[in-house]
Amino acid sequence: xxxxxxxxxxxxxxTGQSMTLQCAQDMNHEYMSWYRQDPGMGLRLIHYxxxxxxxxxxxxxxxxxxxxxxxxxxxxxxxxxxxxxxSVYFCASSSPDRGTEAFFGQGTRxxxx
Amino acid sequence: xxxxxxxxxxxFVQEKEAVTLDCTYDTSxxxxxxxxxxxxxxxxxxxxxxxGSYDQQNATxxxxxxxxxxxxxSANLVISASQLGDSAMxxxxxxxxxxxxxxxxxxxxxxxxxx
Numbered sequence: 001x002x003x004x005x006x007x008x009x010x011x012x013x014x015t016g017q018s019m020t021l022q023c024a025q026d027m028n029h030e031y032m033s034w035y036r037q038d039p040g041m042g043l044r045l046i047h048y049x050x051x052x053x054x055x056x057x058x059x060x061x062x063x064x065x066x067x068x069x070x071x072x073x074x075x076x077x078x079x080x081x082x083x084x085x086x087s088v089y090f091c092a093s094s095s096p097d098r099g100t101e102a103f104f105g106q107g108t109r110x111x112x113x
Numbered sequence: 114x115x116x117x118x119x120x121x122x123x124x125f126v127q128e129k130e131a132v133t134l135d136c137t138y139d140t141s142x143x144x145x146x147x148x149x150x151x152x153x154x155x156x157x158x159x160x161x162x163x164x165g166s167y168d169q170q171n172a173t174x175x176x177x178x179x180x181x182x183x184x185x186x187s188a189n190l191v192i193s194a195s196q197l198g199d200s201a202m203x204x205x206x207x208x209x210x211x212x213x214x215x216x217x218x219x220x221x222x223x224x225x226x227x228x
Binding site: 043090101 | 117
């Protein structure tokens with residue numbers, strides 16, 4: 001029962017470095033999303049996808065890119081990391097059906113120094 | 114405007130007592146769902162309970178119930194008979210089914226259960 005798998009769990013980056021957070025789900029969900037969690041701010045939507053080949057911006061998209069070439073995978077790219085991107089990142093997937101919850105990965109704790 | 118508002122940053126409850134965590138929401142979509150998640154200190158997000166906007170009855174799942182007051186746009190989580198393991202962060206979320214169908218989360222409430 002893998003569900004939603006995120007890698008890595010922890011990462012330290014230097015300012016200006018780039019990296020990709022990986023997210024994969026095995027539930028054949030059409031919807032996938034990336035959130036960042038910061039103290040006192042809850043979970044904020046970065047980017048989302050409603051199916052392979054379709055992505056859109058959420059509330060806080062600046063500094064992040066996504067792509068969705070397959071149903072299973074939804075990577076999040078940080079092009080040039082900044083200290084303001086220090087956060088915990090969650091990937092989630094869901095079906096479009098009403099009443100169905102979002103399933104979350106374990107999270108990635110990212111520190112940018 | 115915030116779609117989900119949780120006004121209690123921190124709450125304390127005595128073990129075995131009931132506690133209510135507040136959540137208000139803002140939407141013009143008549144078709145939406147409200148969700149509660151628990152995040153223990155280990156960090157994972159655990160789904161607790163769901164309420165649909167057209168549901169006539171308040172949702173219940175074991176010790177969790179959702180006090181849904183549609184006119185007030187509130188969806189409070191009630192935890193009965195609190196246990197030490199209930200100490201966690203709790204998030205309220207909304208999904209607007211006709212408007213993007215994405216999940217929007219509140220800022221969370223940190224619940225501490227006192228022995």
